[in-house]
Amino acid sequence: MKRAVSLFAAILLLFSLVSCTSSAETTEHRQALVELAESLSTTTESSESEAVATETSSSASDVEGEPALGSGAQSTQAATLPVSSSGTGSSEMKVHFLDVGQGAAVLFQIGDKVLVFDGGDRDTSSFVVSYLKKQGIQQVDVMIASHYDADHLNGLVGILNVFPVKQVYDAKYTSDIRVYQSFKKYIQDHSIPEDVPGMRQSIQVGDATVTFIAPKSYGHSEVNDDSICIRIQFGETSFVIMGDPSADAEQQILSQDLASDVFYASHHGSNGSNSKTLLSNVSPEFVIISCGADNSYGHPGDNTLNRIKATGAELYRTDKQGTIVATSDGQSIQWSQDPCNDFTPGESTSPTTVATTAATTAATTLATTQATQPPAGGDARAYVLNTNTMKFHYPSCSSASDISPENRQDVTLTRQEIIDRGFVPCKRCDP
Numbered sequence: 185m186k187r188a189v190s191l192f193a194a195i196l197l198l199f200s201l202v203s204c205t206s207s208a209e210t211t212e213h214r215q216a217l218v219e220l221a222e223s224l225s226t227t228t229e230s231s232e233s234e235a236v237a238t239e240t241s242s243s244a245s246d247v248e249g250e251p252a253l254g255s256g257a258q259s260t261q262a263a264t265l266p267v268s269s270s271g272t273g274s275s276e277m278k279v280h281f282l283d284v285g286q287g288a289a290v291l292f293q294i295g296d297k298v299l300v301f302d303g304g305d306r307d308t309s310s311f312v313v314s315y316l317k318k319q320g321i322q323q324v325d326v327m328i329a330s331h332y333d334a335d336h337l338n339g340l341v342g343i344l345n346v347f348p349v350k351q352v353y354d355a356k357y358t359s360d361i362r363v364y365q366s367f368k369k370y371i372q373d374h375s376i377p378e379d380v381p382g383m384r385q386s387i388q389v390g391d392a393t394v395t396f397i398a399p400k401s402y403g404h405s406e407v408n409d410d411s412i413c414i415r416i417q418f419g420e421t422s423f424v425i426m427g428d429p430s431a432d433a434e435q436q437i438l439s440q441d442l443a444s445d446v447f448y449a450s451h452h453g454s455n456g457s458n459s460k461t462l463l464s465n466v467s468p469e470f471v472i473i474s475c476g477a478d479n480s481y482g483h484p485g486d487n488t489l490n491r492i493k494a495t496g497a498e499l500y501r502t503d504k505q506g507t508i509v510a511t512s513d514g515q516s517i518q519w520s521q522d523p524c525n526d527f528t529p530g531e532s533t534s535p536t537t538v539a540t541t542a543a544t545t546a547a548t549t550l551a552t553t554q555a556t557q558p559p560a561g562g563d564a565r566a567y568v569l570n571t572n573t574m575k576f577h578y579p580s581c582s583s584a585s586d587i588s589p590e591n592r593q594d595v596t597l598t599r600q601e602i603i604d605r606g607f608v609p610c611k612r613c614d615p
Contacts, residue, residue, distance in 0.1 A: 286476030287335035294390035303339020330427030409433035419514020426450035431573030453484025498523035581613035
């Protein structure tokens, strides 16, 4: 009503102004006045219609029991993030390094997407399935089997039997162990898409980019060297997750960008893996070793631990700390617990190792007894040491010729003396 009064007053004022002009100008001013009045009338009617519509909408909302939303309420609603099926917001990635004893299993929750890398052995399979259920997981988007050793594969079979799995990536070789047969049969029977990835191949899982960094090729004499390894980039944070490749296979993948914040150690911290050059290329701030307490293999090895310690990285161990969870917001990484930084090597308790230790002690004693005499019977001979992979070779070995000068050491020692220094024989030339 007030707008109509104001409009009428404006029209009267304009008419009075027109009356003061000449007759020639009056007609022009009157025409302009009419057009202005019509325009103002249309605007007023439109505004009134919108006001009525708003009032009607508010009244209807009140009748249905919902309060009318003001600008403040609308802003709060827009800022609310949807809850994902995996229990994490789309702006974070949770990485669970599961304590599966002497095995490996890593769970990634990337927004509402789920990736599982390995699943541990038979005795922890039910734990892995239960753990996924507790995270509210309803399906697995990507499953990666690094290789077919039982301590990596059994838990994946357990997951397949409980959760829908949309895609599987696995290695290109076969195995005669029962769990491998079960794994392959389930995939085929349920028509789950399956692929063998190649080095540098990338896939997108939620907001994370997953790059397959190993193996360079398939068909190694040691199946561990056919292990799939990945690098995951989430925002500005990155993780390298290794399977069980040896130091020799590690050297084949160093041409890539491997720099990452977190390194999941190869082969449970074995001395025959986690070479100095690999660690240098990854240059991690944090290292996680997955192994079992008092395992029969002596993992993690003292040489590997010394190499990790030399990087200055913080150390986490599942044998000492249980399951470890890292949460990335794309800028930084938060941990569920402090690092243990326990660089004490594992102690093997297997009968084989005890016998080997006794033999080593006897050989060392014999070498000490004969230390003042020249070695007899050709015991001492020329060997080539690789201080990076901690392997030793015959000089004629093709692997010896590939050793970079800074890592090569030519020695004349007995075989046992070299082993006592922590080196292991090359499997190619078998010195």
